[in-house]
Amino acid sequence: MKDIQGGVCAPLGFKAAGIHCGIRKNKSKKDLALIVSDVMCHAASTYTLNKVKGAPIAVTKQHLQNGEAKAIICNSGNANTCNPDGEDIANAVCDLCADALKINVDDIIVASTGVIGQPLSLEPFQDHMQELVDALGNQNSSDACEGIMTTDTVKKEYAVEFELEGKTCHVGAIAKGSGMIHPNMATMLAFVTTDVAISKDMLNEVIHEVVDDTFNMVSVDGDTSTNDMLSVMANGLAHNQEIVQKDDYYQIFKNALMYICTCLSKGIAKDGEGATKLLTCKVTNAQSIKDAKVVAKSVITSSLFKAAMFGRDANWGRILCAIGYSDANYDVDKIEVSLASLKGEICVCQKGRGYPFSEEKALEILSEDEIDIFINLHDGNFQATAWGCDLTYDYVKINGDYRT
Amino acid sequence: MKDIQGGVCAPLGFKAAGIHCGIRKNKSKKDLALIVSDVMCHAASTYTLNKVKGAPIAVTKQHLQNGEAKAIICNSGNANTCNPDGEDIANAVCDLCADALKINVDDIIVASTGVIGQPLSLEPFQDHMQELVDALGNQNSSDACEGIMTTDTVKKEYAVEFELEGKTCHVGAIAKGSGMIHPNMATMLAFVTTDVAISKDMLNEVIHEVVDDTFNMVSVDGDTSTNDMLSVMANGLAHNQEIVQKDDYYQIFKNALMYICTCLSKGIAKDGEGATKLLTCKVTNAQSIKDAKVVAKSVITSSLFKAAMFGRDANWGRILCAIGYSDANYDVDKIEVSLASLKGEICVCQKGRGYPFSEEKALEILSEDEIDIFINLHDGNFQATAWGCDLTYDYVKINGDYRT
Numbered sequence: 001m002k003d004i005q006g007g008v009c010a011p012l013g014f015k016a017a018g019i020h021c022g023i024r025k026n027k028s029k030k031d032l033a034l035i036v037s038d039v040m041c042h043a044a045s046t047y048t049l050n051k052v053k054g055a056p057i058a059v060t061k062q063h064l065q066n067g068e069a070k071a072i073i074c075n076s077g078n079a080n081t082c083n084p085d086g087e088d089i090a091n092a093v094c095d096l097c098a099d100a101l102k103i104n105v106d107d108i109i110v111a112s113t114g115v116i117g118q119p120l121s122l123e124p125f126q127d128h129m130q131e132l133v134d135a136l137g138n139q140n141s142s143d144a145c146e147g148i149m150t151t152d153t154v155k156k157e158y159a160v161e162f163e164l165e166g167k168t169c170h171v172g173a174i175a176k177g178s179g180m181i182h183p184n185m186a187t188m189l190a191f192v193t194t195d196v197a198i199s200k201d202m203l204n205e206v207i208h209e210v211v212d213d214t215f216n217m218v219s220v221d222g223d224t225s226t227n228d229m230l231s232v233m234a235n236g237l238a239h240n241q242e243i244v245q246k247d248d249y250y251q252i253f254k255n256a257l258m259y260i261c262t263c264l265s266k267g268i269a270k271d272g273e274g275a276t277k278l279l280t281c282k283v284t285n286a287q288s289i290k291d292a293k294v295v296a297k298s299v300i301t302s303s304l305f306k307a308a309m310f311g312r313d314a315n316w317g318r319i320l321c322a323i324g325y326s327d328a329n330y331d332v333d334k335i336e337v338s339l340a341s342l343k344g345e346i347c348v349c350q351k352g353r354g355y356p357f358s359e360e361k362a363l364e365i366l367s368e369d370e371i372d373i374f375i376n377l378h379d380g381n382f383q384a385t386a387w388g389c390d391l392t393y394d395y396v397k398i399n400g401d402y403r404t
Numbered sequence: 405m406k407d408i409q410g411g412v413c414a415p416l417g418f419k420a421a422g423i424h425c426g427i428r429k430n431k432s433k434k435d436l437a438l439i440v441s442d443v444m445c446h447a448a449s450t451y452t453l454n455k456v457k458g459a460p461i462a463v464t465k466q467h468l469q470n471g472e473a474k475a476i477i478c479n480s481g482n483a484n485t486c487n488p489d490g491e492d493i494a495n496a497v498c499d500l501c502a503d504a505l506k507i508n509v510d511d512i513i514v515a516s517t518g519v520i521g522q523p524l525s526l527e528p529f530q531d532h533m534q535e536l537v538d539a540l541g542n543q544n545s546s547d548a549c550e551g552i553m554t555t556d557t558v559k560k561e562y563a564v565e566f567e568l569e570g571k572t573c574h575v576g577a578i579a580k581g582s583g584m585i586h587p588n589m590a591t592m593l594a595f596v597t598t599d600v601a602i603s604k605d606m607l608n609e610v611i612h613e614v615v616d617d618t619f620n621m622v623s624v625d626g627d628t629s630t631n632d633m634l635s636v637m638a639n640g641l642a643h644n645q646e647i648v649q650k651d652d653y654y655q656i657f658k659n660a661l662m663y664i665c666t667c668l669s670k671g672i673a674k675d676g677e678g679a680t681k682l683l684t685c686k687v688t689n690a691q692s693i694k695d696a697k698v699v700a701k702s703v704i705t706s707s708l709f710k711a712a713m714f715g716r717d718a719n720w721g722r723i724l725c726a727i728g729y730s731d732a733n734y735d736v737d738k739i740e741v742s743l744a745s746l747k748g749e750i751c752v753c754q755k756g757r758g759y760p761f762s763e764e765k766a767l768e769i770l771s772e773d774e775i776d777i778f779i780n781l782h783d784g785n786f787q788a789t790a791w792g793c794d795l796t797y798d799y800v801k802i803n804g805d806y807r808t
Binding site for chain 2: 083084115116117119303304307308310313315316325330352353354391392396398400
């Protein structure tokens with residue numbers, strides 16, 4: 001498996017586009033994205049567990065009932081959530097898109113991201129749908145990626161190439177993250193394309209397995225968004241024998257998908273609103289995977305710990321505190337904690353008690369922009385990793401006045 | 405019932421003291437507090453549910469097994485948590501205190517608050533215990549209150565006077581809060597004194613009932629501290645007939661305790677680390693008390709909503725989002741939300757959808773330092789209130805470098 005360029009356009013038969021259509025006032029910011037497959041795809045999605053859901057999610061769920069799709073359309077700048085006419089607008093966007101692409105409206109996945117509770121006008125879509133379709137090309141993944149960004153500062157776009165039975169296969173993806181990120185069974189927005197041939201059932205299966213270990217292990221601010229969604233379209237153009245069961249080929253494809261989704265998850269954590277540091281918390285030797293996950297997410301979500309990381313303060317007591325209030329099984333008196341970065345590693349806690357360390361060395365380690373927190377529970381054989389970011393002045397600044 | 409001065413010394417037969425003993429470097433900051441009753445008290449505590457617990461909690465639990473106590477000793481500047489010799493130190497502090505007061509060591513409640521995982525030296529206690537005891541007086545509640553403060557900026561000290569069967573009774577209290585505040589079955593540190601006569605069982609019962617509706621409904625940062633504790637000492641010197649069942653007198657005492665604990669809870673929320681605003685979220689017409697509480701706490705805990713309040717931004721979509729990811733029962737399409745302060749009230753959401761409001765008026769309302777968020781679920785008959793604060797630059801600043 002190797003990293004390649006091209007994002008969602010890396011797999012065979014996918015085109016993408018991103019334009020400014022006027023949902024955002026700032027004309028230099030793209031606000032509408034389109035991803036289209038030349039041929040029909042098997043498709044699957046995972047969705048936010050927030051009970052307040054964006055209107056596009058209801059429409060996408062309807063369209064994906066048959067497990068097939070050909071296109072994804074997504075706007076930024078407005079979440080189309082908590083609007084009286086939200087579903088009508090989402091349906092109308094799909095109609096416009098279907099007409100311009102000359103495809104069936106049921107084959108369109110629709111998504112929105114941005115401010116909640118502001119009416120979304122159909123006009124920008126009407127005026128620019130043809131322009132969007134005309135812009136489709138097989139090197140425009142970056143434009144599509146820009147089109148779905150909100151307060152993101154960097155593009156999250158990845159692709160890999162690998163082999164299945166001698167056939168060259170690809171997985172590509174774009175995602176947006178930033179704030180309101182604390183996924184639960186689904187995630188921010190992530191769109192994945194692949195030319196692998198895989199059955200609808202197996203596609204649905206594999207994305208849930210992968211999302212649980214990737215997007216669901218990211219937290220920026222503990223807030224689970226109303227519009228989280230991950231969608232995968234698999235068009236089969238790699239011409240491998242269709243994956244219909246959990247065999248070795250399923251595993252190879254899952255590995256590729258896991259790699260891509262891990263890259264996106266880390267990218268989203270590192271580019272969390274106001275973030276200056278990527279925090280990776282790896283919990284080992286837990287009694288169960290659930291225990292490992294719960295502990296890792298609790299640490300990565302703690303405001304106090306996140307603020308300490310911003311301040312390069314090796315205040316490990318806050319790690320113990322966050323482990324302590326997590327709903328997990330472990331023995332406090334066995335916990336070992338280390339902090340690490342490219343500058344080295346220090347043990348700060350052993351057997352649940354403070355372990356002497358050099359504050360100077362700690363400062364050096366914590367001055368890096370990627371910090372690892374290793375928590376060894378010495379209590380079993382399971383492990384999990386969660387990703388997060390520090391809590392900074394800029395998070396407060398960005399979210400103190402997001403709407404203006 | 406009327407507010408009076410005197411804090412924990414307002415009830416008959418209680419003395420208090422607070423001094424600087426050297427746990428903190430800053431000599432102008434008191435770091436040791438003592439509260440003593442002239443006679444034996446019935447006593448009860450609630451404790452943090454964090455599995456990582458401060459050593460003093462283990463010692464206090466032991467001492468309160470018989471439901472009796474005569475004194476509370478508490479230091480700030482060091483949490484005595486995650487230390488190898490934590491319980492030994494806590495026991496030694498109690499020994500020193502018992503000797504100086506000439507009381508039984510089992511009658512002492514001990515508590516610590518401050519940094520986790522730093523060794524606590526016995527020396528300051530040895531050197532200053534007699535000075536502390538000598539400083540005891542019946543007007544020194546404020547000194548004791550200062551002695552337990554960490555990053556608190558204002559003292560939380562309240563007292564009330566009321567009647568039971570024609571006898572004048574009192575409840576007084578001090579508390580510390582600020583950060584790492586998201587109580588679960590217990591709270592930060594709060595010490596309550598009363599001269600009411602009440603049985604051990606009833607005292608234990610009433611504090612759990614009151615804590616559930618007060619301290620457990622406060623959140624500053626979602627972090628549940630390792631050292632949370634509320635202790636009540638009732639010495640019976642008001643000479644009312646001892647309360648032994650849940651009769652009218654129980655209810656009168658509970659009302660007084662509820663009032664005091666509500667004052668402390670609001671005080672703690674308003675003085676949350678870096679806070680500029682007290683946020684009060686009142687949820688009405690829920691299907692159950694639990695649903696009302698879960699919704700109120702979810703809103704008050706949302707980093708995104710808290711940052712919006714700091715920015716005086718009526719971004720009500722974040723309220724809906726936080727309701728949406730709470731684990732409560734309700735009908736999204738019935739939710740009504742209003743924002744209010746001394747400057748007026750505006751409805752921002754009806755039937756789960758945006759409701760037109762004046763941004764100018766919203767800014768005026770949100771510029772006040774006490775903001776009410778009214779959430780009417782239109783789905784039942786139960787209600788709950790939670791208290792929190794905004795998320796500010798100063799929270800990040802304070803917690804980015806707490807240990808130095």
